Amino acid sequence: MHFERDLIIKLAEKYGTPLYVYSEAVLRERCREMKNLLPGENVRINYSAKANTNLDLLKIIKDEGLDVDAMSPGEIYIEQLAGFENDRIFFIPNNVSEEEMKFAIERDILTSVDSLSQLEMFGKINPGGKVAVRFNPGIGAGHHEKVVTAGEKTKFGVQMDFIPQVKDILKKYNLKLVGINQHMGSLFLDWHIYIEGVKSFLTIAKEFPELEFVDIGGGFGVPYKPDEERLDLSRLAKELEIVIDRFIEQHPNKDIIIKMEPGRYIVAECGVLLGTVHSVKQNYGTTYIGTDIGFNVLVRPVMYDSYHEVAIIKKNNDDGTEEELVTVVGNICESGDILAKDRMLPKSEPGDIITVFNAGAYSYCMSSNYNSRLRPAEVLIDLEGKDRLIRKRDTLESLTQNFILDQD
Numbered sequence: 001m002h003f004e005r006d007l008i009i010k011l012a013e014k015y016g017t018p019l020y021v022y023s024e025a026v027l028r029e030r031c032r033e034m035k036n037l038l039p040g041e042n043v044r045i046n047y048s049a050k051a052n053t054n055l056d057l058l059k060i061i062k063d064e065g066l067d068v069d070a071m072s073p074g075e076i077y078i079e080q081l082a083g084f085e086n087d088r089i090f091f092i093p094n095n096v097s098e099e100e101m102k103f104a105i106e107r108d109i110l111t112s113v114d115s116l117s118q119l120e121m122f123g124k125i126n127p128g129g130k131v132a133v134r135f136n137p138g139i140g141a142g143h144h145e146k147v148v149t150a151g152e153k154t155k156f157g158v159q160m161d162f163i164p165q166v167k168d169i170l171k172k173y174n175l176k177l178v179g180i181n182q183h184m185g186s187l188f189l190d191w192h193i194y195i196e197g198v199k200s201f202l203t204i205a206k207e208f209p210e211l212e213f214v215d216i217g218g219g220f221g222v223p224y225k226p227d228e229e230r231l232d233l234s235r236l237a238k239e240l241e242i243v244i245d246r247f248i249e250q251h252p253n254k255d256i257i258i259k260m261e262p263g264r265y266i267v268a269e270c271g272v273l274l275g276t277v278h279s280v281k282q283n284y285g286t287t288y289i290g291t292d293i294g295f296n297v298l299v300r301p302v303m304y305d306s307y308h309e310v311a312i313i314k315k316n317n318d319d320g321t322e323e324e325l326v327t328v329v330g331n332i333c334e335s336g337d338i339l340a341k342d343r344m345l346p347k348s349e350p351g352d353i354i355t356v357f358n359a360g361a362y363s364y365c366m367s368s369n370y371n372s373r374l375r376p377a378e379v380l381i382d383l384e385g386k387d388r389l390i391r392k393r394d395t396l397e398s399l400t401q402n403f404i405l406d407q408d
């Protein structure tokens with residue numbers, strides 16, 4: 001609805017491709033869905049900005065009243081640029097240096113550590129300070145093993161067995177543990193596993209009566225395939241409410257805050273990626289549609305075998321009813337540079353536009369300059385339907401700006 005044919009052709013002509021396009025209307029809708037997921041004053045949604053750090057999107061998300069989490073000083077910096085106050089940023093890094101930790105501490109940004117050794121580091125830098133600890137309660141979830149971030153086979157979080165050691169370090173440095181957090185992994189569409197993980201995680205909170213918040217993580221999935229069912233958010237919310245109410249009943253702090261960290265759910269569906277078909281060829285029985293969407297532009301299919309729905313927009317306006325089995329590839333010098341394998345798509349020719357759906361999350365932010373290609377531009381369709389450039393395409397100058405020239 002938000003990305004009709006004429007608009008897509010107009011945007012591709014006006015800005016060139018590859019091009020990321022976002023709908024403000026869809027973004028706001030998703031923010032509101034998450035904000036209204038649970039009732040009550042004690043719920044905070046931290047948008048997990050690693051999914052998409054575009055400045056304009058962050059400003060909209062802020063306007064919708066969400067807070068943010070950050071994984072690195074870079075994300076903190078961008079979030080501050082977007083206007084987030086320090087007390088609305090939660091720093092949840094992994095294996096950071098002292099300097100990086102200080103970056104947050106000096107700005108009074110609450111930091112979560114995810115190992116005993118990082119807790120020691122924090123204690124040495126900031127004795128007497130407030131801190132959070134990320135635990136790994138042993139249950140993970142996610143669309144691919146690379147994005148399962150809890151359970152026995154991941155580097156993340158402190159194992160529950162180490163709670164006594166956590167307490168010792170807190171005592172040694174007179175630290176105040178204000179929060180505990182977890183993140184089970186990215187993209188679940190079945191709420192059962194999440195609820196199990198939350199239950200297991202909340203048992204840790206009993207060990208720490210002084211907590212001001214518990215952060216139950218993100219991971220809420222969106223359907224990428226046309227036949228996938230949406231995550232049943234209202235059912236998830238009902239189950240969560242039961243678990244949380246029971247938890248609060250038993251916890252000494254009745255005003256304890258419940259935080260969540262969704263990333264993908266907020267931004268995935270507001271974005272599409274536009275590309276151009278540059279060649280159509282047959283190789284040993286396979287029809288390849290060659291586009292400008294290499295894995296430097298969208299790496300998810302190559303990195304996780306992720307499925308993204310694609311559509312061909314015919315430039316010549318025929319109805320595109322004749323379909324063929326094709327493999328859509330990019331322009332990178334690797335055979336693995338495959339965007340969509342074995343798809344039935346309208347017969348295509350050079351000049352046609354290809355649209356990739358659900359390209360708002362982990363898409364632009366994972367793009368690169370591999371093969372010295374220029375990262376794409378980004379455009380926002382605002383609430384009035386007007387398009388606006390919100391990030392310039394790389395240029396040959398920006399590509400080479402860090403070279404040390406004129407050395408001799």
Ligand code: LLP
Nearest residue numbers: 048183186187218219220261262263264362
């Ligand atoms: N909190 C923490 C600590 C995380 O590590 C993540 C994601 C999130 C929250 C947000 O998870 P979400 O709600 O977006 O699922 N690049 C992969 C996804 C990696 C997710 C990493 N952590 C992909 O393209 O599928």
